[in-house]
Amino acid sequence: MLHLSPRTQKLVIPYLFLLPAIGLFLVFMVYPLLKGLQISFYHFSIVPTRPSTFVGLKNYLEAFQDPVVGTAIINTLIYTLVTVPAQMILAMLAALLIYSVTHGKVFFRAIYYTPVITSWVIVSLLFLYLFQSPVGLINYFLVDVFHFTSQPIAWLEQASTAMIPITLLGIWKGIGWSMIIYLAALTGIPNELLEAASIDGANSWQRFWGVTLPLIGPTVVFTLVLLLIGGFNVFISVYLITNGGPMQTTEVMLSYMYHQAFEYIDFGYAAALSFLLAAIIVTMSVLQLKLLRRPQETY
Numbered sequence: 001m002l003h004l005s006p007r008t009q010k011l012v013i014p015y016l017f018l019l020p021a022i023g024l025f026l027v028f029m030v031y032p033l034l035k036g037l038q039i040s041f042y043h044f045s046i047v048p049t050r051p052s053t054f055v056g057l058k059n060y061l062e063a064f065q066d067p068v069v070g071t072a073i074i075n076t077l078i079y080t081l082v083t084v085p086a087q088m089i090l091a092m093l094a095a096l097l098i099y100s101v102t103h104g105k106v107f108f109r110a111i112y113y114t115p116v117i118t119s120w121v122i123v124s125l126l127f128l129y130l131f132q133s134p135v136g137l138i139n140y141f142l143v144d145v146f147h148f149t150s151q152p153i154a155w156l157e158q159a160s161t162a163m164i165p166i167t168l169l170g171i172w173k174g175i176g177w178s179m180i181i182y183l184a185a186l187t188g189i190p191n192e193l194l195e196a197a198s199i200d201g202a203n204s205w206q207r208f209w210g211v212t213l214p215l216i217g218p219t220v221v222f223t224l225v226l227l228l229i230g231g232f233n234v235f236i237s238v239y240l241i242t243n244g245g246p247m248q249t250t251e252v253m254l255s256y257m258y259h260q261a262f263e264y265i266d267f268g269y270a271a272a273l274s275f276l277l278a279a280i281i282v283t284m285s286v287l288q289l290k291l292l293r294r295p296q297e298t299y
Contacts, residue, residue: 040271052268059272069273072251073280075163079252080231083170087227088220090171091178096208098179099186109183113176123169124240131155131165131241156242159249166237166250174230178223185219186212225285232281253277 040060043053063069098108115123130137134152142148155161189212197207213220235254238244244251244259251259253273261270 036271036274039268040275042268044267044271046265046267055268059269060276062269063272063276068248068251068256069253071248072253072256075250076232076234076252078163079167079170079234080228082167083174084224084227084231086171087174087178088223091175091223092182094175094179095182095186098183109180112179115173116176118173120173120236121240123173124237127165127169127237128156128241133157157246159246162242162246162250166234166241169237169241170231170234174227178227181219181223182216185216189215221289225288228284228288229281232277 039052041054041056043055043058045052094112098105098112101108131139133139133154133156136152136155138155139152143150143152153161155165193211193215194207197211202210233254234252235258238250238252238255239258242250244255248256254277257270257273257277260266260273
């Protein structure tokens, strides 16, 4: 039986416990990532008897010349630029309201968080029904109840309005997640600081802007980065509500990648698009962290 010195055990045993997790990470994360990178340089064939053809950077160069890729990037950016600030602002308001109430905090937290745990498939189909034309519930209220318009709006049949249901769904479903994080950050603020600011004559807005927001700044940056990543990964709602239509005007990066891979069976091109999207996300996340993260003060 092998006997190890206490010092050796202290060095080796933690890594033995980490081995299963490292093995799973290598098998299910690192290997697929490297395999996808390899596929992006090939005209990949899923038929075992038909060899894949190495094409080098052809898939990446084709992406820069593909007009639908430009449309997909613009739609992804618009979705992200609209949903992320809206989610953060509304989530902050919800967190502040819940933090200020004295009774029913658990109830209100559950109400706001319920959309987060609902299925993307179910709520996407629900929004598809709500915005159908001419018989959707939204058109019913606009035309028959409030008389805002005389004709039903073809929400999902024209490029100018097709992204509205998708964007609204993203905002509605994401508020609760950020709210829980902000609420946890708010509970960590010492009451003495807020009371001191009140004694100095600061009103509610001044206390929030001068005391609360600086203290929860790292949390705000954290949610901003994660929401940005989530915004760039929008897929299910687009796929189920518009499927990229009409005429591919609502394609986002993931939906276009899906169509290339599973409708046109061009896995090499889809893999190249995925790594271009990953490069965009990593670049924007690093820039955000560098621009928004303030250096820690030392005492």
